[in-house]
Amino acid sequence: MPLIRSTYGKGRVRIMRVKRDTERHEARELNVTVLLTGAFDASYTSDDNSSVIATDSIKNIVNIVARDNVGAETEPFAAALATYFLDRYAHVTQVDVTATETKWVRIAVDGVPHEHSFVLDSNGNPFVKLAATREGVSVTSGIKGFTFMKTTNSGWENYWFDEATTLKPTADRMCATAMDASWRWAKAPASYPEANAAVLATVLKVFATTYSPSVQNTMYLMGEAVLAAVPEIAEISMACPNKHYLPIDLSPFGRSSDGQVFTPTDEPHGQIECTVGRG
CATH class of the missing domain: 3.30.1130.10 (GTP cyclohydrolase I, C-terminal domain/NADPH-dependent 7-cyano-7-deazaguanine reductase, N-terminal domain)
Structure with missing residues (x-):
């Protein structure tokens, strides 16, 4: 045939x-x-x-x-x-x-597009959770899969080394995550949409403008900043899985990656979570 x-x-x-x-x-x-x-x-x-x-x-x-x-x-x-x-x-x-x-678009910091920090276009799924009894109401707002990235100004060094450690330290790496976050309201803000927008703008500003020695530290700083920016929030919880961009070894082909060509992967990923509250 x-x-x-x-x-x-x-x-x-x-x-x-x-x-x-x-x-x-x-x-x-x-x-x-x-x-x-x-x-x-x-x-x-x-x-x-x-x-x-x-x-x-x-x-x-x-x-x-x-x-x-x-x-x-x-x-x-x-x-x-x-x-x-x-x-x-x-x-x-x-x-x-x-x-x-x-598609990645630049994070705007104070209205100015950032040079090396980006947010995923058409990004995230906002949600609200409300629990009500006759005694009261608890309201939590949040977002799932809110994805952002920066191409430099991030590192991972001085971590625990033993016989299982193969990862090499670096002071210059890409940093990206698809964040799930929720924030519990202590009282209602004047405008939920404006307050929720302020949460995300604050998260992105901290991410874009501070050096990240770890996702853990960056998450904590973002949480602190959100609580300072939106006083009606009692606490914020964040889960930030790493979206890895692995440098491709092009030396067999007579080329250097020079920190410009990567393989994107999110499996397996580091899963980092924390809650920052007012105490």
Whole structure:
């Protein structure tokens, strides 16, 4: 029976590019699928794999092209990726690239867009929990999955070392989280929408403008600042799972990541939680 058509490739290649040649960083996160069509029929109809470009190699090429095109918008990046395959592999007749962007927008601090701190576009799911009895009412507001990131001004050093420790310390890393937070009201504010907006604005300002020696310390500082900014809040609880961006080792390909090309991953993640109250 004839093989009518075929294609193959690599899917869900997640790549974060950070253009950081100036103080104003540009962050671009993509989920990339590359499919190749060409002279690959023998790998389907027989045991001949001689023409097949390994899907792991396809993933490596996505990383290589990302490093060589750190500042490119998505469309030129996809074109450069397709060109890489067509220029190097004569037996590839068609390259299909799908690149889906995770959109990050700059955090505004006092109305000014920040240089290296970002918030996820269309971000978070606000919620309210109310418990009422004849004796009284307890109101808690919050948000789930509120996602923000900065490309520098974060580190992780001087932690416990023993035989299980393999993580290397660093004074300059990306820091990102999808925060679940809730804040319990001691009394009603003049405006719940305005007070809730002040909570998030305060969290982002602290995150963007302070060096983070740990997620733990940053969370505590955010909690302190929220209680100072919104006096009607009795306490705030936060859970901040790490969204990791792992530097890609491009040395086998004669390139350095230079803190600009990363693999995004959130599995497994560090889960850090705390509650800050007025005592």
